[in-house]
Amino acid sequence: MSQSKDHRFGTKAIHAGVMPDPATGAIMTPIYQTSTYVQSAPGVHKGFEYSRSQNPTRQALERSIAALENAEYGFCFGSGLAAIDAILKTLKPGDEVISTNDLYGGSYRIFTRIFEDFGIHFHFINMSDIEVLEKHITDKTKLIWVETPTNPMMNIIDISGAAKIAKAHNVLLCVDNTFSTPYLQNPLNLGADVVMHSVTKYIAGHSDVVMGALATSNKDLAEKIGFIQNASGAVPGPQDCFLVLRGIKTLHIRMQRHCENGSTIANFLKTHPKVDKVFWPGFKEHPNHQIASQQMHDYGGMISFSLKENTAGAATEVLKKFELFTLAESLGGVESLSGHPATMTHASIPKAERDKVGLSDSLIRLSVGIEDVEDLILDLKQALA
Template sequence: MKEQTKILQSIPVDQLTGAVSVPIYQTTTFVHDLPGHHKGFDYTRSGNPTRQVLEEVVAKAEHGSTGAAFASGMAAIDAVLRLLSAGDHVIAGNDIYGGTYRLLTTLAHRAGISTTFVDLHDTAAVRKAITHKTKLLWAETPTNPLLRIINISALAKVTKEHRILLAIDNTFASPVSQKPLLLGADIVVHSATKYIGGHSDVISGLVVTKDEQIGKDILFIQNASGGVLSPFESWLLIRGFETLDLRVRQHSENALAVARWLSSCPEVAEVYYPGLPSHEHYELAKAQQRYFGGVVSFRLKRDDIDSASKVVSSTKIFKLAESLGGIKSLIAHPTTMTHASIPVSRHADFGISGGLIRLSVGLEDADDLIDDLSRALNELTLQTHNNTKHEVSIGA
């Protein structure tokens, strides 16, 4: 079966009533027949029928053994890190999401877990960073915000040689576009807030494991720490899965059109989108993903915060906001927004600069999105021209 068919068929019909929509079991507790004897559920933190369906659906979508749903993407990442112990070592990409960087360098560090950030495209650098304490390699692909593509199979070969867990943040690609577990990863994480939810109305995170025992460990952490997803939000994600393939396909088509147009703009120095043949990892993206994704980043020729602020504040359809993956288009300034938690001294390592702008291309008409960006960039050009004339006039 094709991807869309498989996902829809993995969502069950309710056995009790025949309802085609999974019921929302909005309950905290469940009645026991006898002490210690119940119908499979006793307390919603420990398990809930609606959440269980979601966890089974994402596990099937990612070809994993076990799924676990959390109250946010960061809670999902934190659960993976809780597999480690004090003294353990993590290798992570040097251009990861700012929130993940903050978690690794603060809370994980305080728990005695150290992290080395390396360029994951350089397998020699990865091997050099491995020590006898290394237990986890953390990677995002595509990366945030430069949309670099990491070769999952190449990393898996290294981690298997050294018996290290490989965790892939699959948020930007989504399960319908990329299958990290089939490429050798051990754990997949999603900020399901993004494409899986798809409507900017639910905060959530998902973890899928290949190995059943690691899955049981994650579920134990989920129950013990309590960062579970509510029944209603679980239902929202199930609903999101129903249209995920259709949405990601259209997001990608729109994003490619926007990226091609940006490539021809005189105000733009660089465009970062793996669907462009000019992208450094275009061939790898074609081989590893079904779709190129809905995120486009670009750097202005006037590579400064002031110019970028003018652009992101001038668009009408693209709304200035954090996050991505929703049906409505968003625009963000990584330096001051999504990656503000990364020290300025490390911005160059992450490829972040004042003139970098990130787009979450939504499902509006692509021509309207291009017109919106065109107006914003034209306003920047006009303001720059007027300022230059003013400065010349003063000098004269």
């Protein structure tokens, strides 16, 4: 099948990276459930030696994700954190990383609790004004880590602005694109060096897989990542790769519905008497809304909101009453989910740090699914009543 980069997103989602099985003509990529491959002579094989190193099902998925991000190289890992781990392993003791001060708790944890012990230093700053970034760069800075929209405050960071600063100082820029997916945002097109995804979320889309991915067009970086992927071995199995390949085929139409529902629900919450603030980049008054409009194709289905009764107990009462917004970790599935970041996804971040970014005890995060939006509104009404 043609892998033309000129194809539009929906066509690439269905066709890019995958080809009919040469043995049978099967239109779906088979699950190559094998650990090893026959060699006709020592070192003579058909491109596959051992499934930690290469697997045809994983290879098809890596090509697909690379195509969606307009990248030359794609790599899949056993989780999103394993993908982050691989990027950080390209650094050396004494290197410094600048990250946003509002980010996924698991990212903060692996930065501060694991890699700081190996002599890598992290600086967490507010990147809403991207010009502030340059003030923190030193000759030891090797990586800038951007998450946009951020988790859970939905802050918007100027990827193009960050890329210009990174290139001026010969620093790598990595963008966690999990919330947006390549359907809404393409960081490599905006100057980033590498994109990270928790594939578990929107890309897989059905809450049945844990996986991570990296995509880049930087050949030297790709060689390092490929070596780390094989040497460290944190790779996904073929069954999971098959499930994600299936999920990708509907990514574009799922994201359309996530965005439509997200807009409707954000506007409903904005007018509710018990809601204090709603954090969603589609509002014109949202900080850096104009930048979001420039670098995103739509505003996504992730929404956070705080209650006027700003206590964890008030949030808990709402969360317990939800019927469709299931209380659970994670996001990005077809079903709507709710969460309490202060005690769930961001519990590993100290309260003082959460308070600095406005992550209040009453903050509730919604992953708006693709159900009928009228039913979701009714669920919100009864839970908030």
